[in-house]
Amino acid sequence: xxxxxxxKDIPFMSWGRYTTAISLVTFVLAVFFLVTRGLNxxxxxxxxxxxxxxxxxxxxxxxxxxxxxxxxxxxxxxTNFGTSRDVLIRLPVRKDLAGARLSDQVMAKLGTVDxxxxxxxxxxxxxxxxxxxxxDGLLALLVVSLGIVxxxxxxxxxxxxxxxxxxxxxxxxxxxxxxxxxxxEFSLPVLAAVLAILGYSVNESVVVFDRVRENFRKMRGAAxxxxxxxxxxxxxxxxxITHGCTQLMVTSMLFFGGEALHYFALALxxxxxxxxxxxxxxxxxxxxxxxxxxDDFVHVEKKQEVVEEGA
Amino acid sequence: MNRFPLWKxxxxxxxxxxxxxxxxxxxxxxxxxxxxxxxxxxxxxxQALRGQxxxxxxxxxxxxxxxxxxxxxxxxxxxxxxxQLKARDLLDRTLNPEGRAPGYVVALNLVANAPAWLGAxxxxxxxxxxxxxxxxxxxxxxxMKAALNKRVDGTLTxxxxxxxxxxxxxxxxxxxxxxxVVRFHDGEQRDAARKLLDRNFADFAFTDQGSxxxxxxxxxxxxxxxxxxxxxxxxxxxxxxxxxVNELGAKEPIIQQQGEDRIVVxxxxxxxxxxxKDIIGRTASLEIRLADDEHPAPTSAxxxxxxxxxxxxERNGIPVFVKKQVVLTGEVITDAAAxxxxxxxxxxxxxxxxxxxxxxxxxxxxxxxKKRMAILLIEKxxxxxxxVATIQDELGARFQITGLASPVEANDLAxxxxxxxxxxPMEFIExxxxxxxxxxxxxxxxxxxxxxxFTAISxxxxxxYMLFGFISVVAxxxxxxxxxxxxxxxxATLTLPGMAGIALTVGxxxxxxxxxxxxxxxxxxxxxxPGASIHAGYDRAFATILDSNVTTAIAGIxxxxxxxxxxxxxxxxxxxGIATSMxxxxxxxxxxxxxIYGSRRKIAKLSIGNTNWREEGVGL
Numbered sequence: 001x002x003x004x005x006x007x008k009d010i011p012f013m014s015w016g017r018y019t020t021a022i023s024l025v026t027f028v029l030a031v032f033f034l035v036t037r038g039l040n041x042x043x044x045x046x047x048x049x050x051x052x053x054x055x056x057x058x059x060x061x062x063x064x065x066x067x068x069x070x071x072x073x074x075x076x077x078x079t080n081f082g083t084s085r086d087v088l089i090r091l092p093v094r095k096d097l098a099g100a101r102l103s104d105q106v107m108a109k110l111g112t113v114d115x116x117x118x119x120x121x122x123x124x125x126x127x128x129x130x131x132x133x134x135x136d137g138l139l140a141l142l143v144v145s146l147g148i149v150x151x152x153x154x155x156x157x158x159x160x161x162x163x164x165x166x167x168x169x170x171x172x173x174x175x176x177x178x179x180x181x182x183x184x185e186f187s188l189p190v191l192a193a194v195l196a197i198l199g200y201s202v203n204e205s206v207v208v209f210d211r212v213r214e215n216f217r218k219m220r221g222a223a224x225x226x227x228x229x230x231x232x233x234x235x236x237x238x239x240x241i242t243h244g245c246t247q248l249m250v251t252s253m254l255f256f257g258g259e260a261l262h263y264f265a266l267a268l269x270x271x272x273x274x275x276x277x278x279x280x281x282x283x284x285x286x287x288x289x290x291x292x293x294x295d296d297f298v299h300v301e302k303k304q305e306v307v308e309e310g311a
Numbered sequence: 312m313n314r315f316p317l318w319k320x321x322x323x324x325x326x327x328x329x330x331x332x333x334x335x336x337x338x339x340x341x342x343x344x345x346x347x348x349x350x351x352x353x354x355x356x357x358q359a360l361r362g363q364x365x366x367x368x369x370x371x372x373x374x375x376x377x378x379x380x381x382x383x384x385x386x387x388x389x390x391x392x393x394x395q396l397k398a399r400d401l402l403d404r405t406l407n408p409e410g411r412a413p414g415y416v417v418a419l420n421l422v423a424n425a426p427a428w429l430g431a432x433x434x435x436x437x438x439x440x441x442x443x444x445x446x447x448x449x450x451x452x453x454x455m456k457a458a459l460n461k462r463v464d465g466t467l468t469x470x471x472x473x474x475x476x477x478x479x480x481x482x483x484x485x486x487x488x489x490x491x492v493v494r495f496h497d498g499e500q501r502d503a504a505r506k507l508l509d510r511n512f513a514d515f516a517f518t519d520q521g522s523x524x525x526x527x528x529x530x531x532x533x534x535x536x537x538x539x540x541x542x543x544x545x546x547x548x549x550x551x552x553x554x555x556v557n558e559l560g561a562k563e564p565i566i567q568q569q570g571e572d573r574i575v576v577x578x579x580x581x582x583x584x585x586x587x588k589d590i591i592g593r594t595a596s597l598e599i600r601l602a603d604d605e606h607p608a609p610t611s612a613x614x615x616x617x618x619x620x621x622x623x624x625e626r627n628g629i630p631v632f633v634k635k636q637v638v639l640t641g642e643v644i645t646d647a648a649a650x651x652x653x654x655x656x657x658x659x660x661x662x663x664x665x666x667x668x669x670x671x672x673x674x675x676x677x678x679x680x681k682k683r684m685a686i687l688l689i690e691k692x693x694x695x696x697x698x699v700a701t702i703q704d705e706l707g708a709r710f711q712i713t714g715l716a717s718p719v720e721a722n723d724l725a726x727x728x729x730x731x732x733x734x735x736p737m738e739f740i741e742x743x744x745x746x747x748x749x750x751x752x753x754x755x756x757x758x759x760x761x762x763x764x765f766t767a768i769s770x771x772x773x774x775x776y777m778l779f780g781f782i783s784v785v786a787x788x789x790x791x792x793x794x795x796x797x798x799x800x801x802x803a804t805l806t807l808p809g810m811a812g813i814a815l816t817v818g819x820x821x822x823x824x825x826x827x828x829x830x831x832x833x834x835x836x837x838x839x840x841p842g843a844s845i846h847a848g849y850d851r852a853f854a855t856i857l858d859s860n861v862t863t864a865i866a867g868i869x870x871x872x873x874x875x876x877x878x879x880x881x882x883x884x885x886x887x888g889i890a891t892s893m894x895x896x897x898x899x900x901x902x903x904x905x906x907i908y909g910s911r912r913k914i915a916k917l918s919i920g921n922t923n924w925r926e927e928g929v930g931l
Contacts, residue, residue: 104585126740140873147865199866203859249818252764258756
């Protein structure tokens with residue numbers, strides 16, 4: 001079986017104008033939603049308390065709210081979680097209360113209203129921890145980006161390196177844009193997914209640029225656009241199949257992994273879909289406009305040959 | 312061309328065997344257990360205790376899977392967490408009747424079911440993280456300002472006494488923020504003091520100030536000394552927490568430093584978070600001071616204390632004046648045990664002190680015979696005298712507090728003395744509690760989603776690449792084997808993000824085999840012989856595989872460096888997974904291909920799918 005029997009090179013580079021336009025529009029939209037709606041940050045980042053409480057029968061949310069109101073938490077957010085018997089309670093950080101004691105008070109109160117209430121999960125994060133996690137998250141993003149640029153620069157010189165990281169950061173912004181648009185909860189695992197997908201999507205560009213290098217060697221005299229078109233066409237089969245396989249696993253997590261892995265898998269899904277597109281169809285045009293040519297690969301290529309002969 | 316030398320095949324075979332060996336214990340799972348261990352250093356569990364436990368369970372009709380006698384405990388296994396909880400409460404009630412000092416710690420535990428011979432070769436299952444096993448995680452922030460205050464206050468006292476001993480006349484010793492200020496009227500005294508201070512207080516940097524009659528020496532804490540105080544405070548608090556957690560009866564708790572001023576406490580299996588917080592969060596420190604016997608005892612808790620005194624209340628509410636000057640702080644107490652006085656038969660508490668404490672207490676008790684000494688428990692907002700007792704004799708490294716009303720009181724006091732010695736108060740800044748049912752659900756969901764995803768990938772690969780796809784799947788399976796084996800060998804803690812990491816690694820590791828298979832197909836299309844195609848395919852794909860893994864590894868390392876808790880677990884799996892996938896997708900799959908095709912003299916066709924078509928427009 002073989003899905004891709006492409007006998008002629010597909011002129012991807014001549015579509016550069018359109019793909020870049022699409023990218024720009026989605027990027028601008030993502031930034032727009034990020035600015036106007038903001039991320040629905042989880043308790044990990046904002047600080048506060050989240051409690052998951054399970055009831056014997058369908059839970060009466062009004063009663064839960066009333067009980068919390070009596071404790072002085074009129075601002076508590078009470079929703080069903082998964083099933084009608086599970087309730088998710090979010091309590092904001094309050095300066096006047098020792099946060100860690102709060103969950104015990106709430107559980108005691110809920111227990112008096114309905115003795116079937118059992119605690120499934122409690123997460124309390126103090127405000128100082130939340131602020132740090134935001135800083136650490138941004139730092140991690142920066143370090144990953146710089147690390148990848150550094151590695152790709154060693155491997156390919158700066159033009160493909162910069163093009164690749166731009167294309168992939170554009171994916172990150174788009175994932176964040178989706179989370180802002182739909183107000184999906186952005187938690188620590190989602191952040192981990194975003195960073196993992198950043199490292200993973202870069203593979204795509206690496207594979208294509210590897211092939212571009214090889215083509216510059218084989219296809220002497222060919223125009224840069226032709227070299228790139230051929231590289232993309234010849235690696236397309238691998239690109240789609242690899243991502244398809246990864247997505248099979250991620251889809252499985254999305255549907256069978258439960259609530260805890262849901263948004264993690266969702267972030268990966270968006271990242272994989274946009275990763276395919278951008279790391280090829282955004283990275284290559286950017287690299288071309290940055291003036292990528294044979295010289296970006298030739299020097300490295302010589303070194304490579306010496307190594308290969310020596311090995 | 313497509314044959315591995317014997318040593319390469321041997322390495323792969325050995326790696327596979329080791330992988331299998333270390334992965335094996337995880338398949339046996341865990342069972343729910345209750346551990347009963349006698350309190351006290353000399354007490355050992357015996358068959359009698361085992362019989363007692365078994366009889367109690369039988370009488371209450373709690374079904375146990377079996378009891379066993381371990382080195383320091385009697386262990387009972389149960390089929391479900393419900394039985395386990397029931398048994399814990401039952402045994403606690405039976406073995407530790409109310410009104411008597413508890414003689415046993417009854418704790419929940421998860422016990423690996425793996426056979427003993429696996430443990431003997433060091434093959435143990437991974438630890439289950441709290442999100443899988445259920446339990447509670449706390450992050451505590453140590454109040455370093457308080458530790459610093461304590462240190463500066465102690466220094467003030469020390470400076471005064473040393474200057475007095477050396478007969479250096481000063482006009483005042485005071486505190487200005489974290490600085491020590493000593494005032495003098497004349498320069499000669501100041502110079503003498505400066506010499507002494509420079510010599511004896513190396514933690515401070517001193518400078519001369521002022522002129523004429525108004526002279527001073529200002530000492531500020533050196534940065535490295537500040538670091539030392541922080542470290543010491545943190546270590547002391549961790550030690551105190553360890554004692555407290557032991558009192559709580561949690562087995563295999565994790566208590567670790569995180570960052571400069573934080574402590575992580577993880578208590579697997581603990582569900583009563585309110586009690587855990589009460590015991591852990593008892594942000595108390597101990598101080599031994601002299602009670603003021605010169606002034607009449609206060610009549611009410613609002614009476615203003617005489618100069619140099621402080622008013623505190625005893626546990627029964629009686630107010631008492633104690634001197635502000637601190638004789639000793641709690642960290643000198645090495646042990647405290649409740650017992651009975653051999654002469655009067657009344658309950659007492661035996662206290663042991665370290666050498667420094669013994670030296671000080673000896674001197675102070677000699678000088679203050681028949682006066683009263685108070686042990687204060689200082690919590691964040693209030694100070695309480697947990698014991699005010701008359702010094703009957705010169706005290707040494709071991710002494711006892713008598714006159715306690717009941718064994719319960721003696722026990723409480725001993726516990727407070729043992730576990731109460733915090734160097735600085737702490738605050739809860741994070742709590743994560745996962746109930747046991749949610750933990751079990753997380754395990755099965757994590758496992759199922761990985762399994763379903765793996766099956767889907769396997770089916771696709773076998774259909775799309777035929778025999779080569781099948782080989783890729785076998786390589787992928789060995790990758791999981793290596794990864795889980797490695798994690799078990801490192802005794803890593805498996806968390807839900809960690810499981811997601813394993814799943815994601817599987818999903819991404821297939822990339823290497825797709826690259827190889829595509830490359831082989833291409834070589835064949837390009838007109839190469841099957842044998843040469845295999846060789847070239849593996850060779851050429853390798854550089855790309857390496858490249859693409861390096862970038863994912865960079866992301867994994869950054870996540871490890873900046874991530875916290877469960878995210879670190881994810882990062883570890885990601886990075887290890889990259890290493891194992893390189894091995895399995897390149898070496899293991901190649902070994903299989905070589906086994907199948909390497910020995911044939913002539914390969915007619917590779918089972919890798921249809922390659923019978925030609926590309927056009929390639930500028931070859």
